Amino acid sequence: xxxxxxxxxxxxxxxxxxxxxxxxxxxxxxxxxxxxxxxxxxxxxxxxxxxxxxxxxxxxxxxxxxxxxxxxxxxxxxxxxxxxxxxxxxxxxxxxxxxxxxxxxxxxxxxx
Amino acid sequence: xxxxxxxxxxxxxxxxxxxxxxxxxxxxxxxxxxxxxxxxxxxxxxxxxxxxxxxxxxxxxxxxxxxxxxxxxxxxxxxxxxxxxxxxxxxxxxxxxxxxxxxxxxxxxxxx
Numbered sequence: 001x002x003x004x005x006x007x008x009x010x011x012x013x014x015x016x017x018x019x020x021x022x023x024x025x026x027x028x029x030x031x032x033x034x035x036x037x038x039x040x041x042x043x044x045x046x047x048x049x050x051x052x053x054x055x056x057x058x059x060x061x062x063x064x065x066x067x068x069x070x071x072x073x074x075x076x077x078x079x080x081x082x083x084x085x086x087x088x089x090x091x092x093x094x095x096x097x098x099x100x101x102x103x104x105x106x107x108x109x110x111x112x
Numbered sequence: 113x114x115x116x117x118x119x120x121x122x123x124x125x126x127x128x129x130x131x132x133x134x135x136x137x138x139x140x141x142x143x144x145x146x147x148x149x150x151x152x153x154x155x156x157x158x159x160x161x162x163x164x165x166x167x168x169x170x171x172x173x174x175x176x177x178x179x180x181x182x183x184x185x186x187x188x189x190x191x192x193x194x195x196x197x198x199x200x201x202x203x204x205x206x207x208x209x210x211x212x213x214x215x216x217x218x219x220x221x222x223x224x
Contacts, residue, residue: 033212042202043155043215088154090213098143098162098206099170100213102154 006089006103014111019076021106023089024069030092032065032072033100037086046074046087079110115139116216118203124222125193133188133219135203143206144186145170145213146178148199155202161186193223 007022023032031050035043049056049065049072056063062075076083086107090100115138125131135144142163147155147170157170161180175197177189190197203216 035215042217043204045212045214048212090155098211099145099157099160100155100204102147102156104152104154 006087006106008106009104010107010109012109012111013079015079015081017079019079019083019108019110021074021087021108023072023074023103025091025101026070027093029067030098033090033092034061034063034074035088035090037088037105039085043088076108079108081110081112084108084110116203116205116214118201118216118219120219121217122220124224125190126224127194129193130189130191131193132190133201133221135186135188135216137184137205139205139207140183141205141207142183144180145204145206146176146186146188147202147204148172149202150199158188195223197221198223
């Protein structure tokens, strides 16, 4: 399986702090995407970074991609209780008909 | 959920029963996907379609069949349900290669 790995598996922080989660993968990608999933709900797309990009921002989100290390990180700045969710990275691998391979996720808990 | 609907939302089956899950989209996207998500895990691809009349196997296709007779609909069938198929099933759509996937709200299936 090409399933990526995410680190840490769980993260607990206080409101206002930054949260960083990492994703590693094994083979070449077209792009890498991050999704959020609230408990019992569907996945919400957060951000997509293409293989020729190194950094991307969207509001309080910052994503970096290092293709030489086959890794990505998602930074959420000034976290809020509403950011409590599971976060998944998903990789669109070269030559796979645009199928996504998901990591196992990071469970983020933001407390007041 | 970006115009992706799933029917039904919940279902309980007995071992050996059959059922069909429906994914419908109103965005005229070519690519459609069926995933399953088990507790504490990321999504795993069951089957996918790159256009009307086409289907292909994903990572975990055994025990499932699919059809894409109309562009708007992607059906996932379980011919003889097993307890191992207890899971949450998500459908996703995508406009083209390298694009974002948009997910439906999910179907929670329990097989007793």
